[in-house]
Amino acid sequence: MTTSTDPAPVTTPVLDASGVIMRFGGLTAVNDVSLQVNAGEIVGLIGPNGAGKTTFFNCLTGLYIPTEGTVSYKDKVLPPRSHLVTQAGIARTFQNIRLFANMTVLENVLVGRHTRTKEGLWSALLRGPGFKKAERESHEAAMELLEFTGLAHKRDHLARNLPYGEQRKLEIARALASKPGLLLLDEPTAGMNPQETQACQELVFAIRDQGIAVLVIEHDMRFIFNLCDRVAVLVRGEKLVEGTPDVVQADERVVAAYLGTPFEGAPGDEEVAEVRAAEAKAADTPAADGATSTTSTPRTEEEGDTA
Ligand SMILES: Nc1ncnc2c1ncn2[C@@H]1O[C@H](COP(=O)(O)OP(=O)(O)OP(=O)(O)O)[C@@H](O)[C@H]1O
Numbered sequence: 001m002t003t004s005t006d007p008a009p010v011t012t013p014v015l016d017a018s019g020v021i022m023r024f025g026g027l028t029a030v031n032d033v034s035l036q037v038n039a040g041e042i043v044g045l046i047g048p049n050g051a052g053k054t055t056f057f058n059c060l061t062g063l064y065i066p067t068e069g070t071v072s073y074k075d076k077v078l079p080p081r082s083h084l085v086t087q088a089g090i091a092r093t094f095q096n097i098r099l100f101a102n103m104t105v106l107e108n109v110l111v112g113r114h115t116r117t118k119e120g121l122w123s124a125l126l127r128g129p130g131f132k133k134a135e136r137e138s139h140e141a142a143m144e145l146l147e148f149t150g151l152a153h154k155r156d157h158l159a160r161n162l163p164y165g166e167q168r169k170l171e172i173a174r175a176l177a178s179k180p181g182l183l184l185l186d187e188p189t190a191g192m193n194p195q196e197t198q199a200c201q202e203l204v205f206a207i208r209d210q211g212i213a214v215l216v217i218e219h220d221m222r223f224i225f226n227l228c229d230r231v232a233v234l235v236r237g238e239k240l241v242e243g244t245p246d247v248v249q250a251d252e253r254v255v256a257a258y259l260g261t262p263f264e265g266a267p268g269d270e271e272v273a274e275v276r277a278a279e280a281k282a283a284d285t286p287a288a289d290g291a292t293s294t295t296s297t298p299r300t301e302e303e304g305d306t307a
């Protein structure tokens, strides 16, 4: 039981983005967004198309230099250079898959490990004394990651020959190879079938259980709300709401942001009911030639709703 003498729970921010603004000419794609991800957390970032989610990721990972704001990882401000961000401990996957298509699955993961191996180019080229040992270790670590992500049996396949869902998994394996403390996933289940999406959810939980914090962009709401401890909603570049999945799902502004607010002058419930009643009455009235119409039955909402 919680008593007033209990210490406050300790939350250690891994990522601390503060006041991030990204402008492209006259367009403000990300407008003063602050977000923290704590150790042990899975945080979701959702929002309609074009809301600025990927742009925000690009600001976090040094691909873009934010117009304003800072991004810190474990209390150190990150330089806006992607290789330095990876070295610091943040790894990511891309919305548009970026694999080395003509390399094998195993080689793709080995490339991802590159930032963590000490062996330099010359040692590799000359096959110096440390090289063989380092190579063996890299190989073992890469195979472990392929086992972890369920791709070990595909190790010698070319990346371009993998089905889409497995390419997404390989991107995750490659990102993990840099031994991150924070993993950013940009639409990891895009193009996956329901079974693959379920497996991806299990994989993200397993990654979190290894002590890696996760920030994930996704349009699949079921996936997000099952997975995340906390969810932030971006709309037109601004953070609209942030909270637990329950809080976010219940927030009317979030529903409105996705569905659009009803336009002014849109018929209210009463008008809709009146029209329905009139239509139903018309359907019950036999047509002029005495035949009962079978085609004028009003469409119900259920029939019209294909979602
Ligand atoms: N390099 C760029 N130059 C100019 N405008 C850009 C650039 N990158 C993104 N934008 C614009 O910024 C806005 C946000 O785009 P972004 O890709 O971040 O959205 P998103 O939330 O990831 O959308 P989606 O869910 O469709 O992936 C869009 O209007 C986009 O056109």
Ligand SMILES: [Mg+2]
Binding pocket: 053, 054, 055, 095
């Ligand atoms: Mg995007």
